[in-house]
Amino acid sequence: xxxxxxxxxxxxxxxxxxxxxxxxxxxxxxxxxxxxxxxxxxxxxxxxxxxxxxxxxxxxxxxxxxxxxxxxxxxxxxxxxxxxxxxxxxxxxxxxxxxxxxxxxxxxxxxxxxxxxxxxxxxxxxxxxxxxxx
Amino acid sequence: xxxxxxxxxxxxxxxxxxxxxxxxxxxxxxxxxxxxxxxxxxxxxxxxxxxxxxxxxxxxxxxxxxxxxxxxxxxxxxxxxxxxxxxxxxxxxxxxxxxxxxxxxxxxxxxxxxxxxxxxxxxxxxxxxxxxxxxxxxxxxxxxxxxxxxxxxxxxxxxxxxxxxxxxxxxxxxxxxxxxxxxxxxxxxxxxxxxxxxxxxxxxxxxxxxxxxxxxxxxxxxxxxxxxxxxxxxxxxxx
Numbered sequence: 001x002x003x004x005x006x007x008x009x010x011x012x013x014x015x016x017x018x019x020x021x022x023x024x025x026x027x028x029x030x031x032x033x034x035x036x037x038x039x040x041x042x043x044x045x046x047x048x049x050x051x052x053x054x055x056x057x058x059x060x061x062x063x064x065x066x067x068x069x070x071x072x073x074x075x076x077x078x079x080x081x082x083x084x085x086x087x088x089x090x091x092x093x094x095x096x097x098x099x100x101x102x103x104x105x106x107x108x109x110x111x112x113x114x115x116x117x118x119x120x121x122x123x124x125x126x127x128x129x130x131x132x133x134x
Numbered sequence: 135x136x137x138x139x140x141x142x143x144x145x146x147x148x149x150x151x152x153x154x155x156x157x158x159x160x161x162x163x164x165x166x167x168x169x170x171x172x173x174x175x176x177x178x179x180x181x182x183x184x185x186x187x188x189x190x191x192x193x194x195x196x197x198x199x200x201x202x203x204x205x206x207x208x209x210x211x212x213x214x215x216x217x218x219x220x221x222x223x224x225x226x227x228x229x230x231x232x233x234x235x236x237x238x239x240x241x242x243x244x245x246x247x248x249x250x251x252x253x254x255x256x257x258x259x260x261x262x263x264x265x266x267x268x269x270x271x272x273x274x275x276x277x278x279x280x281x282x283x284x285x286x287x288x289x290x291x292x293x294x295x296x297x298x299x300x301x302x303x304x305x306x307x308x309x310x311x312x313x314x315x316x317x318x319x320x321x322x323x324x325x326x327x328x329x330x331x332x333x334x335x336x337x338x339x340x341x342x343x344x345x346x347x348x349x350x351x352x353x354x355x356x357x358x359x360x361x362x363x364x365x366x367x368x369x370x371x372x373x
Contacts, residue, residue, distance in 0.1 A: 035245065035248055035249070036245065038242060038245060041238060041241045041242050041245065042238070044238075044241075045234070045235070045237075045238035045241075048234045048237070048238075049231065049234060052227070052230050052231060052234060052367075055367070055368065055372060056223065056227045056230070058372065059209050059222055059223050059371075059372050060222060060223075062209075068372075069373070072368050072372045072373065073368070075368070076364055076365065076367075076368035079364045080361055080364050080365070083237065083357055083360060083361050083364065084357075084361065086241075087237055087240075087241045087353075087357045087360075088353075088354055088357045088358075089350075093168075093169065094148075094154060094158060094166070094167055094168060094169075095150070095151065095152075095154050095155050095158075096154065096155045096158035096159055096165055096166065096167070097166050097169055097174075097177070099155060100165070100166075100177075101177050101178075101180075101181055104181060104184075104185075105181070105184045105185075105188065108184075108185070108188045108192075111188075111192060112192060112195070115192055115195060115196045116195075116199065118196065118200075119195070119196045119199035119200040120199065120200075122196075122200035123199065123200045123201075123202065126200070126201075126202050127202060130202065131202075132202065133202035133203060133204075
């Protein structure tokens, strides 16, 4: 239960030691959590439906080129953001938690950049040695 | 409960912003102040899983960019013939909506769990599991359709040979995650239904008392599965 004490609702003793706080809150309020109105989840749900429909329509109407790719990426990031922020409650966590979880996946973009160069180089050598495709 | 109860500040005297980050990460203390170990460990597991799926999508990108042979058009490959006309990607779109709906019911299950509404929580979790099972079923249908059309990990009738291996690897791994999630959803729903988190009944594996937070931790995993699908949908099916 000690884990749950850091923000035991309403019973903070700012200068008490951690152990004292743990003892106090473990008895009075063993669980710490957030409660949001159900409406919030329904609104996010509706938005996820709208965004999914939009990204499907991109394919349905056969939009091509940079417009297609940017639309896909925008809808994807909006959906991912809504899921992580609201459904997974990341929006209400402390910054230390947000950065620890969200920053590392963003750094994968460095890897992506490296592999883009690598793939271009591979394609170049393949074309040089085997010709421009069947 | 009409207002959102915000509990993000932790202890009231903890600093916010960048000062908060350095203060939280300073030595000899817990870094995640108001997050229990169970939730923190689930987040870190999900982070590692992000890297796994990230590497799959990366290798798919590399394969697709470096092949001389044209990539099969997913819009045509995944089209279904309904009422005499081909509708592009329709099955994938339905699968997306099913998974999003399951995420919505899961979020509400977490909410009712914290209100100690056992009945609603268990029903919503079982509904989530049912939607997840539907998703896996549709994926099995899709796999069967593609295999009968001649898609193999080493080749396919329409273009670049790597299409099959990427498809089976990425969707297969994701489907495995969904399946495992469905199994655990049923296990946790049973515990909620029986009132294990109210009576403090020890778990059969760890012998530890569970809390309603377990529902939220389960929810984190489930939302992650939905999150991965958002990326697969964008990069594999729509790109």
